[in-house]
Amino acid sequence: MELNMSKIKRLCSPDHLRNFYEKFGLPRLIISLFLLGLFILAFIMKMDLTILLSASLDRIGMNGLLVLAMLPTLVTGVGLNFGLPVGFVCGLVGGVISLEYNLTGFTGLFTAMLCALPLAILTGYLYAALLERVRGQEMMVGTYVGFAVVAGMCIFWLTAPFRNPSMVWAIGGTGVRVTITLYEHYSRILNDFLAFKLFGVTIPTGLLLFFGFFCWLAHLFFRTRTGMAMVATGANPMYAMSSGINVRRMRYISVMLSNTLAAIGAIVYAQSYGFLQLYTAPLYMAFPAVAAALIGGATLKKATVGHIIIGVVLFQTLLTIALPITQTVLQGTDISEIARMIISNGMILYALTRTERG
Amino acid sequence: MPGNSVLELKNITKSYFGNTVLKGINLSVKPGEIHAVVGENGAGKSTLMNLIFGMPVIHETGGFEGEIFMDGQAVKIDSPRQAMELGIGMVHQEFMLIPGFTVMENIKLNREPTKPNPVSKILGPSMETLDYQAMSHDSKTALEKLGLEIDESAYVSRLPVGYMQFVEIAREIDKKNARLIVFDEPTAVLAESEAEHLIAAMKRLAEQGIAILFITHRLDEVMACSDTITILRDGELVKTLVRKETSVEQIAELMVGRKVERGHLPPRSVEPSDDDIILELKDLTVEMPGERVRGLDLKVRRGEILGIGGLAGQGKVGIANGVMGLYPATGEVIIDGKALKLNDPKAALDARMAFVSEDRRGVGLLLDESVAVNIVLSSVEAQNKFLRRTIIPGVRLLDQKAVREYAMKIIKDLDIRCTGPNQPVRRLSGGNQQKVCLARAFSLQPEILWVSEPTRGIDIGAKQLVLDLLVQFNREYGMTIIMTSSELNELRRICDRIALVYRGKVAGILKPDASDVDFGLMISGKQPVKEVG
Numbered sequence: 001m002e003l004n005m006s007k008i009k010r011l012c013s014p015d016h017l018r019n020f021y022e023k024f025g026l027p028r029l030i031i032s033l034f035l036l037g038l039f040i041l042a043f044i045m046k047m048d049l050t051i052l053l054s055a056s057l058d059r060i061g062m063n064g065l066l067v068l069a070m071l072p073t074l075v076t077g078v079g080l081n082f083g084l085p086v087g088f089v090c091g092l093v094g095g096v097i098s099l100e101y102n103l104t105g106f107t108g109l110f111t112a113m114l115c116a117l118p119l120a121i122l123t124g125y126l127y128a129a130l131l132e133r134v135r136g137q138e139m140m141v142g143t144y145v146g147f148a149v150v151a152g153m154c155i156f157w158l159t160a161p162f163r164n165p166s167m168v169w170a171i172g173g174t175g176v177r178v179t180i181t182l183y184e185h186y187s188r189i190l191n192d193f194l195a196f197k198l199f200g201v202t203i204p205t206g207l208l209l210f211f212g213f214f215c216w217l218a219h220l221f222f223r224t225r226t227g228m229a230m231v232a233t234g235a236n237p238m239y240a241m242s243s244g245i246n247v248r249r250m251r252y253i254s255v256m257l258s259n260t261l262a263a264i265g266a267i268v269y270a271q272s273y274g275f276l277q278l279y280t281a282p283l284y285m286a287f288p289a290v291a292a293a294l295i296g297g298a299t300l301k302k303a304t305v306g307h308i309i310i311g312v313v314l315f316q317t318l319l320t321i322a323l324p325i326t327q328t329v330l331q332g333t334d335i336s337e338i339a340r341m342i343i344s345n346g347m348i349l350y351a352l353t354r355t356e357r358g
Numbered sequence: 359m360p361g362n363s364v365l366e367l368k369n370i371t372k373s374y375f376g377n378t379v380l381k382g383i384n385l386s387v388k389p390g391e392i393h394a395v396v397g398e399n400g401a402g403k404s405t406l407m408n409l410i411f412g413m414p415v416i417h418e419t420g421g422f423e424g425e426i427f428m429d430g431q432a433v434k435i436d437s438p439r440q441a442m443e444l445g446i447g448m449v450h451q452e453f454m455l456i457p458g459f460t461v462m463e464n465i466k467l468n469r470e471p472t473k474p475n476p477v478s479k480i481l482g483p484s485m486e487t488l489d490y491q492a493m494s495h496d497s498k499t500a501l502e503k504l505g506l507e508i509d510e511s512a513y514v515s516r517l518p519v520g521y522m523q524f525v526e527i528a529r530e531i532d533k534k535n536a537r538l539i540v541f542d543e544p545t546a547v548l549a550e551s552e553a554e555h556l557i558a559a560m561k562r563l564a565e566q567g568i569a570i571l572f573i574t575h576r577l578d579e580v581m582a583c584s585d586t587i588t589i590l591r592d593g594e595l596v597k598t599l600v601r602k603e604t605s606v607e608q609i610a611e612l613m614v615g616r617k618v619e620r621g622h623l624p625p626r627s628v629e630p631s632d633d634d635i636i637l638e639l640k641d642l643t644v645e646m647p648g649e650r651v652r653g654l655d656l657k658v659r660r661g662e663i664l665g666i667g668g669l670a671g672q673g674k675v676g677i678a679n680g681v682m683g684l685y686p687a688t689g690e691v692i693i694d695g696k697a698l699k700l701n702d703p704k705a706a707l708d709a710r711m712a713f714v715s716e717d718r719r720g721v722g723l724l725l726d727e728s729v730a731v732n733i734v735l736s737s738v739e740a741q742n743k744f745l746r747r748t749i750i751p752g753v754r755l756l757d758q759k760a761v762r763e764y765a766m767k768i769i770k771d772l773d774i775r776c777t778g779p780n781q782p783v784r785r786l787s788g789g790n791q792q793k794v795c796l797a798r799a800f801s802l803q804p805e806i807l808w809v810s811e812p813t814r815g816i817d818i819g820a821k822q823l824v825l826d827l828l829v830q831f832n833r834e835y836g837m838t839i840i841m842t843s844s845e846l847n848e849l850r851r852i853c854d855r856i857a858l859v860y861r862g863k864v865a866g867i868l869k870p871d872a873s874d875v876d877f878g879l880m881i882s883g884k885q886p887v888k889e890v891g
Contacts, residue, residue: 223756229739231727238721242684242713243736244704302726 025297027350031314038321045328050200052321058191059316061207062272063288065265067312068214069258070293073138074303075222076254077234078131080293083142084286086127087262089153090120095267095276096176099185100164108186109271116263124259128252143286150283157278180276187274207272214261219305230254235302291315291348363427364389364538364569365410365446370424372405372416377817379405379593380422387538387569387586392560394572394580394601396613397590398669398846398881403573406590407540410571411448412441428537445537447530449544455522457515462490462497464514465529471496500528503566504559520552524559531563538569545579557583575669577606577882589613610878614846623852624833630659630854636838637806642689643862644673644680651676652862653689658806658840663832665853665870666842669881673862674842675716678808682706682713684721693806707740709806712799714792716810716842722795723783730765730779732794737801768797772827789820796827807831810842825852846877 021029042049066084073081094116098108127145134141158175162168167180181187193206221227232240233250240247266285270276293303296311366386372379380402387393397403409416412435416422425432428444435441441448455464463470471493472478472486497510506524508517514525523544530539541560545553553576561583564570572584580587581601589596589612596612637658644651651673658664668674680687683703691698699705706713715721724732737743738756744764746757765779774793776786783794792812799807809828813821829852831837843849849856850870857867860883868876 220755223758224754225738225742225745228731228735228756232724232735232739235724235726236721238684238715238717239724239735240739241703242682242715242721244707244740246704 027295028297028310028314031295031318035314035318035321038318038325041329042321042325045325047324047328052324054202056317056320057201057208058204058272059320060312061191061204061211062269063265063292063316064211064309064312065214065261065268066285066289067292067296067315068211068218068305068308069261069265070289070298071218071303071305071308072230072254072257072261074293074298074300075234076230076250077237077300078251078254079139079142079300080286080290081142081255081258081262082139082286082290083127083131083146083149084258084262084289085146085282086123086149087120087259088266088282088285089149090123090259091116091263091266092153092270092276092278092282093119094263095182095270096160096162096167096180096278099167099180099182099276100162102164102185104185105189106186109189109267112186112267113264116267117260120260120263121256124256125252127259128255131255132248132251146286147283150280153282154279176278178277178279178281180278182271182274182276186271189271190268191272204272207268210268214264215305215309222305226250226253287345287348288315288319294348362388364429365571366427366430367406367410368425368427370406370409370422370426372409372422374419380409381594383424383590383595385588385595385598387571389537389567389569390564391586392564392570392572392584394574394584394587395590396573396575396577396580396587396609398575398613398844401590401613402593403590404542405593407448407542407571407573410435410441410540411446412437412439442533443535445533445535447533447536447539449523449526449530449539449541455514455525458513460511460513461501461508461517461525461528462493462510464525465497465500465510465532466493467529469533496532497528500532503531503562504528505562506555506559520548520555523548523552523556527556527559527563531568536568538571539563540571540573542573543575544572545574545576553579575882577609577879577884580609581606606879606884607875610882610884611874612878614874614878614881623829626661626833628661630662630838632657632659634660636660636694637840638690638692639677639681640690640692642677642680642687642691644676644685644687646673646676646679646685649673649676649679650862651680651687651859654859654863656857656864658838659854661832661836661838662854663828663839663841663852665849665856666840666859667844667846667849667856667877667881668859668865670844672859674859675810676862677859678713678810678840678842679715682711682808684713684715704740707736707802710802710804711806711808712736712802712804713808714795714799714810714812716814718788718791718795718815722798723791725784726782728780729769729774729776729783729786729794730761732783733765733768733797733801734761736798740802743801764801768801772797772800773823787816787820789816789823792816792820792824793827796824800831803835804837806838806840808840808842811844812841813843813845813848821848828852846881850877 039049042052069084069087070080073079094112097115098112103111130145131138131141160176162176167176169175169177190206190210191204195205196203222231229240229245230250230253232243232245233247237247240250292311292315293308294311295315296307296309298307298311363386367383370380370383383406395403395406409422410426414437417436426435427433433444435444456467459467471489472483473489475485475487478485494510501508501510501524504524504527508521514522517525527539530536544556548556557579560570560572574580584601587599587601587604587609589599589609591613599609635657639654639656642651642654648671654673654677666674666677676685679685681691683701683706687700691700693709698709719725724735734744738745744757744761745754746760748755762779769776769779772793774797775790783791786794812824812828816824825848828839828841832839841849841853853870855867856870858865858880860880865880865883868880
């Protein structure tokens with residue numbers, strides 16, 4: 001008993017607590033506590049926690065890659081990739097191409113990714129070239145590039161030469177529909193891969209494995225020569241230059257990588273959601289991803305795979321469980337959509353104010 | 359105390375974080391006197407001036423000891439504003455002017471004469487209209503006092519650089535109570551004819567009874583205009599001289615003079631000579647702001663330690679930065695008979711050169727990364743070292759075991775005090791950070807090592823260790839070392855030859871045991887007594 005007390009004393013000692021606090025950071029602490037509060041509230045309201053948890057896991061896997069797409073640009077100092085929609089629409093194009101040939105299952109999924117890849121690399125290069133010209137304002141310019149690309153793609157979707165009747169407008173016969181179901185193709189194929197139930201919570205094994213695999217790749221990548229060069233570029237461009245690193249090239253590579261991850265992330269997102277959402281749907285795709293990365297502890301100076309994972313888990317769990325709870329608490333009113341906006345944008349705002357600037 | 363001094367400093371002592379930069383300074387300036395303060399970089403001139411002008415940096419670092427008297431009255435100067443109220447003006451080294459304003463707007467900035475108007479009657483004096491006529495008149499008077507004819511309504515951005523300095527001075531003397539004006543290296547950015555003009559203006563001001571404190575390192579200017587000369591060295595007042603009773607040589611000697619303890623350096627089997635040149639710079643120009651190199655020629659002997667000295671802003675720092683491709687350079691760099699591709703850091707590294715930058719935190723280190731990463735990263739990037747193969751061909755990962763072992767070894771060899779290879783370098787002391795920078799360069803196994811200001815900002819014990827390391831690199835590994843430093847003393851301690859840079863060119867090359875007079879003269883652009891090969 002005495003031993004136990006001393007252990008608790010040590011754990012609660014100011015030094016230990018401060019150390020933990022410094023490592024974890026205030027924002028994450030607040031959000032974790034808030035999350036805990038929500039879970040307690042949900043329990044009191046006698047809500048079904050297993051459903052909430054299952055949905056959270058779903059959303060974590062679904063958004064994971066999009067948040068991971070923030071990593072390369074953060075690491076090289078290009079900043080948060082607010083131009084995420086650029087890569088996202090590449091993924092959508094890949095998805096539509098795969099549908100055009102009626103491919104199903106994993107064939108369909110991987111064909112979509114393979115088709116999206118060259119597109120993402122190409123557009124990533126062009127996007128990087130643009131960002132290079134506006135050094136120092138990448139994030140703002142990126143936001144508008146994202147908006148512009150989505151708008152431009154609206155024209156593409158309307159005139160695209162796709163023929164598969166399941167996705168073109170029923171009347172007129174040209175142009176793809178706003179929302180295309182993947183039900184007969186590869187809807188939730190990753191989610192259901194090796195999925196199982198644990199205490200009533202559905203674990204989307206395939207989805208989480210896929211995200212985990214990419215995190216692992218990213219982790220390894222930052223130990224290659226190129227990866228380390230990117231870290232150095234972001235941490236101190238002059239150091240990088242004096243080590244013979246081509247700083248400009250690293251910035252290009254980071255934007256192209258981010259774009260590619262966004263494209264693959266878009267396909268993963270769509271298969272989990274069950275629909276391809278075209279036209280203006282990708283418009284605000286960047287913001288939740290940005291918020292998640294920041295909440296995870298990534299800053300414009302330093303970001304790691306760990307930050308990304310913590311961020312996506314905290315942010316998506318919070319978003320997922322906050323909605324049904326507000327709905328239950330404020331019964332009778334249709335507050336959910338408003339609450340969703342307030343919570344998600346509020347978090348972005350909060351995270352951005354917490355950003356330590358160089 | 360003598361009542362006729364405008365300003366009198368008594369026993370001024372100032373330290374930054376335990377590092378004493380001014381020790382017991384006594385100084386007094388009479389009305390109409392031009393008092394020159396000379397000294398090398400780091401002698402304490404700027405600190406003294408900041409103190410007189412009440413710059414916040416002094417108070418943020420714990421204030422100072424001693425007293426300041428003006429007209430025999432003890433005063434406290436806690437802010438530049440108070441200094442101005444007491445009649446102290448300051449002309450800065452860098453211009454503090456607003457380019458988009460006219461000359462008179464700059465001169466009268468924040469002290470504009472105003473006229474009331476209907477709006478100001480309601481909303482108060484801050485809405486009053488500027489009285490341009492009065493402004494123009496005042497500005498003209500001030501400019502005339504300087505003997506300068508420029509249009510007071512011209513925009514400052516259109517003026518030649520030399521004139522901007524005069525606008526600053528005009529602003530100071532326009533202040534009605536101006537009694538003492540401090541000139542902080544006013545001629546540093548001026549051409550020779552402009553400098554002459556400025557000195558004439560200073561004399562004119564002195565005739566009108568304004569006391570002038572003139573900080574400079576150009577000895578001919580000191581001799582041309584000052585009445586009294588105070589020489590600072592290492593924060594101590596060496597001597598106050600009357601100009602008429604002294605000579606340039608005496609000042610030069612006092613400025614530099616100190617016992618050089620040249621340790622017993624280990625001998626070499628072959629002494630470097632002009633027959634074996636490893637590196638030659640021909641007509642090198644480097645566009646490094648504040649440290650421009652303008653058509654410099656230099657030959658470096660294989661295996662020597664060559665020192666590059668000179669005052670700040672003369673271009674000595676630019677040389678290494680230009681050769682290593684960090685700042686735009688033109689000219690020729692020939693290494694072992696082969697021309698180096700300029701403006702390409704990778705090419706410089708491939709030519710077996712390495713560089714320890716003067717900007718330790720800005721260029722030399724990744725502050726948030728570990729000691730080990732800092733040491734090996736350049737070698738990984740430039741030479742593909744510390745990588746191991748993986749099962750995928752062409753993909754190689756950092757060999758963390760090898761990195762750790764290497765880092766442990768070099769930490770021990772260079773005696774880097776840290777908790778281990780994983781400690782972030784931000785947490786290390788300046789001296790140990792410098793050792794990490796040296797380790798980084800050393801890991802590249804260079805034939806030519808450029809080292810800039812290796813002892814800046816580190817404590818005395820660590821300084822000696824760093825210098826010892828350089829000697830060790832030179833003797834044991836045969837590295838040719840080119841060391842740039844503002845501290846002549848340390849150059850004289852370990853270098854074989856010392857090149858002094860003035861105005862972007864090599865003024866001459868001296869042996870470390872050359873006389874203080876020669877060093878003092880050459881460093882301030884005076885022709886040397888004799889040159890040695």
